[in-house]
Amino acid sequence: xxxxxxxxxxxxxxxxxxxxxxxxxxxxxxxxxxxxxxxxxxxxxxxxxxxxxxxxxxxxxxxxxxxxxxxxxxxxxxxxxxxxxxxxxxxxxxxxxxxxxxxxxxxxxxxxxxxxxxxxxxxxxxxxxxxxxxxxxxxxxxxxxxxxxxxxxxxxxxxxxxxxxxxxxxxxxxxxxxxxxxxxxxxxxxxxxxxxxxxxxxxxxxxxxxxxxxxxxxxxxxxxxxxxxxxxxxxxxxxxxxxxxxxxxxxxxxxxxxxxxxxxxxxxxxxxxxxxxxxxxxxxxxxxxxxxxxxxxxxxxxxxxxxxxx
Amino acid sequence: xxxxxxxxxxxxxxxxxxxxxxxxxxxxxxxxxxxxxxxxxxxxxxxxxxxxxxxxxxxxxxxxxxxxxxxxxxxxxxxxxxxxxxxxxxxxxxxxxxxxxxxxxxxxxxxxxxxxxxxxxxxxxxxxxxxxxxxxxxxxxxxxxxxxxxxxxxxxxxxxxxxxxxxxxxxxxxxxxxxxxxxxxxxxxxxxxxxxxxxxxxxxxxxxxxxxxxxxxxxxxxxxxxxxxxxxxxxxxxxxxxxxxxxxxxxxxxxxxxxxxxxxxxxxxxxxxxxxxxxxxxxxxxxxxxxxxxxxxxxxxxxxxxxxxxxxxxxxxxxxxxxxxxxxx
Numbered sequence: 116x117x118x119x120x121x122x123x124x125x126x127x128x129x130x131x132x133x134x135x136x137x138x139x140x141x142x143x144x145x146x147x148x149x150x151x152x153x154x155x156x157x158x159x160x161x162x163x164x165x166x167x168x169x170x171x172x173x174x175x176x177x178x179x180x181x182x183x184x185x186x187x188x189x190x191x192x193x194x195x196x197x198x199x200x201x202x203x204x205x206x207x208x209x210x211x212x213x214x215x216x217x218x219x220x221x222x223x224x225x226x227x228x229x230x231x232x233x234x235x236x237x238x239x240x241x242x243x244x245x246x247x248x249x250x251x252x253x254x255x256x257x258x259x260x261x262x263x264x265x266x267x268x269x270x271x272x273x274x275x276x277x278x279x280x281x282x283x284x285x286x287x288x289x290x291x292x293x294x295x296x297x298x299x300x301x302x303x304x305x306x307x308x309x310x311x312x313x314x315x316x317x318x319x320x321x322x323x324x325x326x327x328x329x330x331x332x333x334x335x336x337x338x339x340x341x342x343x344x345x346x347x348x349x350x351x352x353x354x355x356x357x358x359x360x361x362x363x364x365x366x367x368x369x370x371x372x373x374x375x376x377x378x379x380x381x382x383x384x385x386x387x388x389x390x391x392x393x394x395x396x397x398x399x400x401x402x403x404x405x406x407x408x409x410x411x412x413x414x415x416x417x418x419x420x421x422x423x424x425x
Numbered sequence: 426x427x428x429x430x431x432x433x434x435x436x437x438x439x440x441x442x443x444x445x446x447x448x449x450x451x452x453x454x455x456x457x458x459x460x461x462x463x464x465x466x467x468x469x470x471x472x473x474x475x476x477x478x479x480x481x482x483x484x485x486x487x488x489x490x491x492x493x494x495x496x497x498x499x500x501x502x503x504x505x506x507x508x509x510x511x512x513x514x515x516x517x518x519x520x521x522x523x524x525x526x527x528x529x530x531x532x533x534x535x536x537x538x539x540x541x542x543x544x545x546x547x548x549x550x551x552x553x554x555x556x557x558x559x560x561x562x563x564x565x566x567x568x569x570x571x572x573x574x575x576x577x578x579x580x581x582x583x584x585x586x587x588x589x590x591x592x593x594x595x596x597x598x599x600x601x602x603x604x605x606x607x608x609x610x611x612x613x614x615x616x617x618x619x620x621x622x623x624x625x626x627x628x629x630x631x632x633x634x635x636x637x638x639x640x641x642x643x644x645x646x647x648x649x650x651x652x653x654x655x656x657x658x659x660x661x662x663x664x665x666x667x668x669x670x671x672x673x674x675x676x677x678x679x680x681x682x683x684x685x686x687x688x689x690x691x692x693x694x695x696x697x698x699x700x701x702x703x704x705x706x707x708x709x710x711x712x713x714x715x716x717x718x719x720x721x722x723x724x725x726x727x728x729x730x731x732x733x734x735x736x737x738x739x740x741x742x743x744x745x746x747x748x749x750x751x752x753x754x
Binding site for chain 1: 490493495515518519522523525526527529530531534535536537538539540548549552553580581582585595598601602
């Protein structure tokens with residue numbers, strides 16, 4: 116159809132007066148940084164699935180042992196090395212202990228090791244990195260060279276030495292050993308963030324208002340670097356879990372009758388040809404935990420910092 | 426007579442210097458300095474607006490920030506209302522932080538993205554413990570309305586606002602402590618022209634209502650002429666000319682000021698054709714260890730042998746028109 120510009124029906128148009136229009140009204144619904152990140156995280160199917168898997172694993176490791184009538188330490192001389200059956204869902208080990216309860220119990224220990232040591236390295240790393248980055252100059256130089264020295268020693272070696280020095284292989288010693296050796300990466304991340312942020316004008320504005328250093332670090336610098344901090348934290352959990360499993364596997368982890376997933380694997384390794392299920396269940400648990408944490412950490416990184424996504 | 430004259434100044438800057446060390450080598454020894462502000466002196470009267478112009482990197486911003494002691498001055502004196510604040514500690518400065526404020530150039534970088542607008546504007550009230558929670562919120566809402574925003578905006582985040590609105594938030598933040606003196610550090614250069622006029626008009630209204638004193642830093646010459654009572658021209662860390670706004674624009678004395686003013690676009694094409702534009706040769710020299718003598722000598726049309734030997738003195742040509750140039754010796 117031929118469109119004649121002069122014969123456009125005027126009734127198609129409606130007159131809207133331009134006055135009384137408040138240009139300052141913001142119509143978009145208010146969304147905080149975290150709401151925005153949560154929306155992006157929900158769009159990532161793998162990460163959401165991992166998150167649910169993690170929540171499920173944590174719930175199972177808390178509630179699961181109560182669903183079985185066995186406990187993790189009682190030996191039963193009449194039921195050694197049983198295969199999985201209706202009574203012992205994952206079978207029993209060479210001392211007749213129920214493997215289902217032991218695996219869940221091991222998961223509980225592994226998860227708490229991961230989370231507690233992540234929290235310890237969060238506290239140390241954020242304080243250390245924050246101070247180093249904020250004050251800069253010679254303080255930064257000295258603090259960072261110390262970090263470099265720690266970084267140059269392989270962490271696993273370092274943790275092993277610490278465990279030997281601390282003596283008794285208890286859960287709290289594992290927390291200490293992992294906590295004081297894994298904060299190095301966190302300190303570097305926080306320092307980098309703080310270095311970049313402290314030059315920003317909003318920090319100068321806070322100083323012009325009279326804010327003290329403590330307030331600037333706590334109210335401005337750390338909240339603004341929370342994204343990378345949380346991602347680093349999430350990523351450090353699986354590596355702590357893995358290191359704990361490794362330590363237990365070589366005999367430096369928690370001591371019997373407590374069991375972590377590493378201890379269970381170590382116990383099962385001698386007889387894995389005869390009773391492969393004894394190795395299968397704990398290693399499956401490690402795999403699922405590691406995978407879930409890593410995939411969730413990846414998703415979280417993409418959600419918190421969309422610019423980093425490839 | 427002398428005493429009376431003194432009291433009319435809110436701020437006096439005497440021989441202010443701010444050098445930034447340039448660190449080189451493994452041992453980070455600083456052998457040279459960026460002389461961002463080098464021996465600058467001026468006064469600001471109560472209730473007036475002093476404009477500060479100059480090209481990028483000439484030290485305007487550093488000068489403004491050093492006056493607020495956001496940077497520690499290398500030497501020189503900052504006198505606020507008769508009191509020397511140069512050597513005050515952070516705690517002693519606290520009461521002056523309520524009197525001197527700053528509005529920043531970049532409305533995107535100057536607001537903390539993780540805080541609500543209410544917290545940004547109310548931060549000063551929290552820092553100085555000025556009032557209770559309820560009064561604080563009322564004050565924040567009042568301030569937001571004062572700068573032309575809605576009071577419901579207090580719960581929103583900076584990223585939800587446009588550049589002009591963000592700059593208003595920055596102004597509201599500066600007003601929260603009821604200051605007497607505000608350094609406006611290129612508050613309009615990041616905004617588009619229609620918003621620039623709004624913000625400048627608002628700054629003028631606020632000055633009238635609250636009796637504020639401004640140091641207005643900018644490189645937009647026509648805007649500076651509009652808002653300022655007096656204008657200072659900076660070149661490479663030095664103040665080269667200082668005069669009343671009309672006097673400076675009608676009768677510029679320093680060759681650099683003349684060149685700068687000839688660069689203002691004229692809206693009338695006939696007039697623009699008549700006018701002769703002075704085009705400066707060469708580049709602005711590096712502020713790292715600038716050579717002896719007048720800083721402008723390399724680009725000056727009237728350079729004389731004395732210009733490379735002696736630093737020109739800042740002298741009064743009469744009628745409070747100061748200039749630093751050997752042409753007027």
